[in-house]
Amino acid sequence: MPKTAKPTADTKPVAAKKVVKKKTAAPKAKTAKKTVVKKKVSIKKVAEPVIAEATKVAPETAAKKPVAAKPANPDLPAGPMADLVTEKSGELIPFRIGSIIEGNVIHATSKVVYVDIGGWAMGVIPERELSTLPKSLHPGDVVHGTVISLEDYKGNVVLSMRRADRDKVMLTLTHAFDEEEVIDVKPTDANKGGLLITIGDFTGFLPVSQLASKHYPKVDGGNSDEIYVKLKELIGQSLKVKVISFEPKQGKLIFSEKAAGDKEQEERIKGIKVGDMMEGVISGIVDFGLFIQLKNEEKNLEGLIHISEVAWGRVASLDSMFEVGQKVKAIVVSTDDNRVSLSLKRLTPDPWKEIEQRYKVGDVVKGNVTRITPFGVFVKLDAEIDGLVHISELSDERVSDPADIITPGKDYQFKILSIEPKKHRLGLSYKQALPGHKPSAKKGAKKEESDVETKPTKIDTKKTVKKTKLVKTKKTVAKSTKEVKE
Secondary structure (H helix, E strand, C coil), rough: CCCCCCCCCCHHHHHHHHHHHHHHEEEHHHHHHHHHHHCCCHHHHHHHHHHHHHHHHHHHHHHHHHHHHHCCCCCCCCCCCHHHHHHHHHHHHHCCCCCCCEEEEEEEEEEEEEEEECCCEEEEEEHHHHCCHHHCCCCCCEEEEEECCCCCCCCEEEEEEHHHHHHHHHHHHHHHHHHHHHEEEEEEEEEEEEEEEECCCCEEEEEEHCCCCCCCCCHHHCCHHHHHHHHHHHCCCEEEECCCCCCCCCCCEEECCCCCCCCHHHHHHHCCCCCEEEEEEEEEECEEEEEEEEEEEEEEEEEEEHHHCCCCCCCCCCCCCCCCEEEEEEEECCHHCCCCCECHHHCCCCCHHHHHHHHHCCCCEEEEEEEECCEEEEEEEECCCEEEHHHHHHHCCCCCHHHHHHCCEEEEEEEEEEECCCCCCCEECHHHHHCCCCCHHHHHHHHHHHHHHHHHHHHHHHHHHHHHHHHHHHHHHHHHHHHCCC
């Protein structure tokens, strides 16, 4: 093996020289860095006036920079494109989901219809969203659709004709309802209560009571089957109506022909005032009154006498009192809603004004039962005055059916309980008019019994509480004693 050379005295001075050289090199490097820093400072001083001048030349550019910090689309990074979208968003996409837009048919198949949306985009209408057969659509036809998707998997805008039709109809009906506009409709069906009117996806109802007088089905006796036949004759006819109720979410749509007014009727009733005496002929008898064909200077004018205005007393049947063609005289009581309302009973004095001179509370009188209802019995005392026997005044026992006690058409004795002239009401009692009747004492007896029973119950309760406490105390003492012994 070669021998390792031992360090000699000559090597030490060499190493010392190297160390000295390294120590002297460090200060030189520091001096160089300081020089560079000085140069940077001098450049900055030179550049500052230039930057300031540039700022003065284009101040608008510096002011616009903060706008780019809030792009319209958060998915887009801040920059020129985000600024463009923010500024031109309404022009880049001129519609959104729910918008109704117009387009021209490009091509129609059995499954889908392609539409050009004003050069902005290609629209597609799936088969399920069509409101018409695809065969009926041809290139160039104008269609309307509601945007249901801005982009499908092919990048096309998805439209719905069916929803657009519904939305357009809903807007039309809402506007007509809010503004009380008169619109033209055609009934599509009828039932015994009125006419059905279909507009788009909405089906409305025109009740019989809301028909104009010229269209009202005048049927003797108010036969519902005959009314239905008359209403069916109006199917397909154009009627002017107003929307008097519209709730799309509940599917409620009610029309009124009467509320739409009738210019011809307005002309006919001009000059007619409340209190005028009119002559006419009965043209129709219905459940709720009489239609009267009035003589009005050769004008075709019709009025109505409601059943409540026929007589001061209760009217059971108009058919038994009147007949079509019969001449009558009546007084005008209202011309509201372009309808002439008449009264027969007001041609005679109101008997209720003097009723307290004829009847007194507590009197027992004879009366004829005219009608039975679930809540009581109507009784005719004379030709002008009727009274009511409430079901609770038929018997002291519980009554489920008044017919079990009273028979319609028969006369009975009744006791007068109350008289209200202003309200035209007279209260009667059947049970209190019975010979030897005494007020029931059951309720009083029950109260006495309950009072007697309550007192001992309270005393017993107190005793029981005391006894319970005593027992618990004894048990506690016994337990404590046992523990001490142990």
